Amino acid sequence: MTFSEENYLKTIYHLMAVSDADISTNAIAEKMETKASSVTDMLKKLAEKELVNYIKYQGVSLTEKGQLAAKMIVRKHRLWETFLVEKLDFSWDEVHDLAEQLEHIKSEKLINKLDDFLGNPTEDPHGDAIPDASGRIIKIEKQLLSEMEKNRVGICVGVKDTSSDFLKYLDKQEIALGSQIEIIEKESFDSSFRIRVETKEITISHKIASNLYIK
């Protein structure tokens, strides 16, 4: 499988995780910052290889085979991110682009050894689940901070947005995975939140709250 094919599969996988319905050509094009015509070409190729179910004009979905292939790429991505943070001391906002490269290294043996070396982690540095060697994923129940009620207390276990900008903002506010977060007040006017992070009280916007997962 080529670099490019792998990227398309991964994109379709991520889009399927949020939509149920078949994935449109345009949705893929937008996410990959490419043109719809390029997507059509690739979908034909992936369909030929039985990695996707594709009917002209009707969108696309992954086959079982495609799903597994996509999961293995996600597995690699998240294990490499974990390696970079845990072993090489990268910060969580630096690792995504590197993992975009490393996820294409072809070797089952390597990734399984890396998995063992890291102690078989179930989540990556952003709180996202790492599929195991057979593709199984342990889902933890979590909800967005923005959907929690006043006075609830929880632990930050993940981020929805994994952009460097957002992660750096969290660093600045000293919000990390594992931080205890309590909702002190919800401001109805602008939907902002007054929260306590461990011992410190801060105000965050709705946009921030809707990108933090709490358990």
Next chain:
Amino acid sequence: MTFSEENYLKTIYHLMAVSDADISTNAIAEKMETKASSVTDMLKKLAEKELVNYIKYQGVSLTEKGQLAAKMIVRKHRLWETFLVEKLDFSWDEVHDLAEQLEHIKSEKLINKLDDFLGNPTEDPHGDAIPDASGRIIKIEKQLLSEMEKNRVGICVGVKDTSSDFLKYLDKQEIALGSQIEIIEKESFDSSFRIRVETKEITISHKIASNLYIK
């Protein structure tokens, strides 16, 4: 720089290490298992980027810029090999092909952090020197076992051939980097060697002897 450009640079670098004279199109083609016409195309491209000195029909050599670029690829290759053996417990005959992939990961920061993580090693699992971040190489004096005289004793510090077959043969004979080797007898008829590896006496062919570096 593309994957392919990097591979050409690396090949020219390795050929220059053994030849002094300019490198021929055919030599490159043979080493890369490609066609001479493909090599010519790439040499033009590399010359355009001032990575090689190339004059039609007269062979090619690396510029300073090309040399440094090549060294950085070799650095990555050998650091990744070291990582695979030291940290992930791969054996020395399995790592080359994986390093061929990993050497193309683009990130100075990553490779420097990996270097630190490994304790800034100066040699890879095959005894080959690892260039440092600025391209410097610590050369250790070593000679081929085949060029040593009778009764000399030394330590095996490297292998010339790094093929899996050869390395597995060495494993079978319990010859490893660090093994003490003494030449007991040189058989003039077939140029074979009677040697002592640590405490064990064995016979090896000239071909084996001419692929082992001793200090």
Next chain:
DNA sequence: ATATTTTTTTAGTCTAGTCTAAAACAATTT
């Protein structure tokens, strides 16, 4: 039901990197 807009596909072009076959050049032999 028809017209308009949006989405998707097709057709054709481009680049990087490869190849084969032919031409040009260099080295070697006679």
Next chain:
DNA sequence: AAATTGTTTTAGACTAGACTAAAAAAATAT
């Protein structure tokens, strides 16, 4: 010095993956 052989380059073709522009199909508005 000429002929032969070997090496290198050029010319032209191919593939993967991207693109633009046009055509086709689907969705939406009138």
